[in-house]
Amino acid sequence: MASPPPIDAAAYAERRGRFLHRLGGVAAVIPASSLATHHADVEHAFRQNSDFWYLTGFDEPGAVALFLPHCPEHPFVLFVEPRDPTAEVWNGFRWGCEGAVERFGADRAHPIAELPQRLADYLKGAEGIAFRVGRHPAVEPLVLQAWAHQLDRAPRTGSAALGLVAPCPMLHELRLRKSPEELERLREAARISAEAHELARRVTRPGLLERQVQAVIEQHFLERGARGAAYGSIVAGGDNACVLHYTANAAELRDGDLLLIDAGCSLGDYYNGDITRTFPVGGRFSAEQRTLYELVLAAQEAAVAVVRPEATAEQVHDTAVRVLVEGLLELGLLRGSADSVIEQGAYRHLYMHRTGHWLGLDVHDVGAYRLGEHPVALEPGMVLTVEPGLYVSDRLPVPEGQPAIEERWKGIGIRIEDDVAVTEQGHEVLTAAALKAPAAMER
Template sequence: MTIFAQRRSRFFAELGGAAAVIPAAPMVVHHADCEYPFRQNSDFWYLTGFDEPGAVALFLPHRDDVRFVLFVEPKEPTAEVWNGFRWGCQGAVAEFGADMAHPLAELPQRLAEYLKGAEGIAFRVGRHPSVEPLVLQAWGEQLDRAPRSGSAALGLVAPCPLLHGLRLRKGPEELERLREAARISAEAHELARQVTRPGLSERQVQAVIEQHFLEQGARGPAYGSIVAGGDNACVLHYTANGSTLRDGDLVLIDAGCSLSDYYNGDITRTFPVGGRFSAEQRALYELVLAAQEAAVASVAPGFTAEGVHGTALRVLVAGLVDLGLLVGDVDGLIEQGAYRHLYMHRTGHWLGLDVHDVGAYRLGEHHVELEAGMVLTVEPGLYVSDRLPVPEGQPAIDGRWKGIGIRIEDDVAVTDRGHENLTAAALKTTSAMER
């Protein structure tokens, strides 16, 4: 709990005289009266470590006595018989460091009093329909009293820029958890490549991956695992995983685990189902690998995520010109976006408690510079199909290239002197992909 207390202290400093209201995630209905497995709101978890649904946390830097308050579901034997253990109010104080805890049902009558005296209220509008009316009511009451009392919260602001700036820079304990998620995820990819053979279904390979996640103590997959054979790999978010893997095709696997405390791995590897690349597959694979390795090598303090993308993009476009899949000057092709029928996404994203983690990539006209503690994925790819039209002036795609989809993705932490590839244990050389 010391770690969460330190995070709250940093958050208090960012809030200044404003109070923040951060709700937990609710349970979400899957169908009828069955619910999805619970997944805590990442902002709430980052500040509290409290893993129960429906709770509400108040952060009150304007007060000297009670600064961290939790509203939680109380201990109740009948509810616990059906849905499991609850910490209750006493546990929220004793185990999670709250200065005060109340039953959730008391939030409507207590919220306004706790917010009194704050210079502003930090609350994310539009996301928490059960809590939002209570926050707006409390704020409205302050505004109504302002002519008499002489004080009121000056505005309702989003806590996201403050909190997400903190989450973008990972502490040592977070990096350790991301290394663990990367380890488990990399092992699963190695297992998947060992078992893959023609005739297996994509779902059978998915089962091997996700079984390893669970056996290693992870909650399960961090996102819908992608096991995409052949032309399915040209669908970026393909998750049906229902086709049979065929000799002569490549299979693209994008999968990572989520740990018990929600830190995630995110790895993509692509390899031949039958163990050998065709000439066209090899040429495109080596091109994507060269782009990915150049982009990973560029990760360092002072560079930018945009620069990492640009590094990969330039290698890809130059290689596509050499292969005859594009024609023209590399700079011109990049400026025109004439490559986007073959490479239509960015080269990576922040990684942490969310797979596509929070944090700005640019502030106005300026791209955010990489700093030690930031973690991002590096994942260039090429996808050759008829789904997108070939831009005017570019060559028609010969059939021998079609149906080849390749992506290579690693999780990379920025260090003081450069970077650390957290997922290096998942092999990716051309020779390692063959057997």
């Protein structure tokens, strides 16, 4: 199966057009990420700011993009590191100002060193300035200085930007609804991630270290052309699975334990997969493990079935919680009525997280879940994870009135997670190639 091509320049131009339209008369300043020091003079692998990437597709650090709807002759301006043979010998190729125009569609491009001198002129005439304060310490003083200069001159010029606003709400609303091209990239990330999970299950056996399974997964990501892991892979055997963000991945896998793997790849253009599967290390569930696994799977399938236009992420979560609570009451792990347990949150020592999150350029992608008192309705093009779980351990106290946990249940951690796109007809499970039926988990 051929991989879908990366998103092309025309798609980025279309995104910029929609963003500029949303801005009205407000100018936006969107900085790229900067390099972050790992230790001494060594930097972490560069990861572009997702908002900057969404609008530009430009994958170099230290750049700044201006979006200027009040300047129709040059609405998109990039400030970038210029070409420099000496720097490129050490750190690799740069597109420079020429590439910013010819390859990335900037109407104008300047060396980043010229931003302090040029920014105020570019912002002149804007009705407001859209900039995310508190995130970009090198750029923020320049934006505030340019705005302050406008305010100081307002009595003479008769005009100034009326305020500083966050670009996030309008930009993140655009990012929440994926285009057909974005959905293709997410399908590709899901496909590679699902292949890695299937491979991991085949190689897992007692005696391996968790990190050996991690290595198999992440090697597959790289061999299939992904950038790498989308987040710190969780490979958690036995009781380690009851630690939600366990990433040590150093323990030996034991026969009789379950292995929870939460891992997904990130493509070269940053679209991500995010899958969790849980299966027995030795190939067979114990009676208790299978009982809880089937309960989590029932909750997950019921929650996935809710995903459709006009439903909400809150309904997805509530559905999963209801199935889990009713099942735990039947097993004697909870006591009382389902309604009272849910209302009091008396299940949260066994299930303490939400059932999903948006997925896209960020693993926990941007976009509101609620607008005031109203949950956001799902629409075609939105993509979310659906990931209920159960984590039975002594880490959290049992709520008053709930039964003590019998030893036979302790140390069982299970999560099942899929990536689900909302469609006109209902939904599409992007990660269906990663099996999850109980029989498929055994060998």
